[in-house]
Amino acid sequence: MRENRRKSIALICFSMLILLMSWEGQKADTAAADGLIPQESIRLRILANSDSLGDQAVKRLVRDAVVEQMNGWVAELARPESLEEARTMVQGRLSDIEQRVGETLKASGKSYSYEVELGEVPFPTKIYGGAVYPAGEYEAVRVTLGAGAGKNWWCVLFPPLCFVDAGSGDALQKSASAKSGEKDGIAAAKESIEPNAGTDTAMVQADPEEVEVRFFLWDMLVNFWNWITGLFA
Helix, strand or coil: CHHHHHHHHHHHHHHHHHHHHHHHHHHHHHHHCCCCCCCCCEEEEEECCCCCHHHHHHHHHHHHHHHHHHHCCHHHHHCCCCHHHHHHHHHHHHHHHHHHHHHHHHHCCCCCCEEEEEEEEEECCEEECCEEECCEEEEEEEEEECCCCCCEEEEEEECCECEEECCCCCEEEECHHHHHCCCCCCCCCEEECCCCCCCCCCCCCCCCCCCCCCCHHHHHHHHHHHHHHHHCC
16 A cells, blocks of 8 residues: 555656646746747758768758858848848858858768759748747748758848757747857757658757757756656665
């Protein structure tokens, strides 16, 4: 009888902890997302040639090169007061992006074609800050590598906001460093889902070192689970 009671209490506590973690995660996302994607915005999207390991690796090299290049533009992109001004500025940078992409592909030993364009680009449905952004055409700088049939990376170029997958595949979180215009520039990226592609999430930073992130609630869950299993050891 006592053992059954201990099991029931342990299961109840475990369920409450799971609910608490879910609530904390939602609260953290909401706190980080103090603004939604503006209606007047210009996105940046990089499409890989395919989902092969080699093409995805090249896409990441191109992504890193473009992000590094864009780090110096964040302050400029924060200055335009209208979408039209931002569009003019971005249009003037397309050749620079195209050159960087070409150099990166050449250094990677890839000979497939590439294209850099500014226009209306199709996006799948996105969820950010509790708001749903329906699939449709959005103004964006699109970098297409080869066939452009692989997983893609995207963020918001203007206003200078960058987003990263928060874990659900569609939820996005704003990078504070990009919003504030700090020297770190664009510090995060988003891998989204294409009709014929899987999910691939990555963090992009100027510093090439890998970043290890530890979650207090996860550590607490592990410790709690160890305590539960210890009850029946």
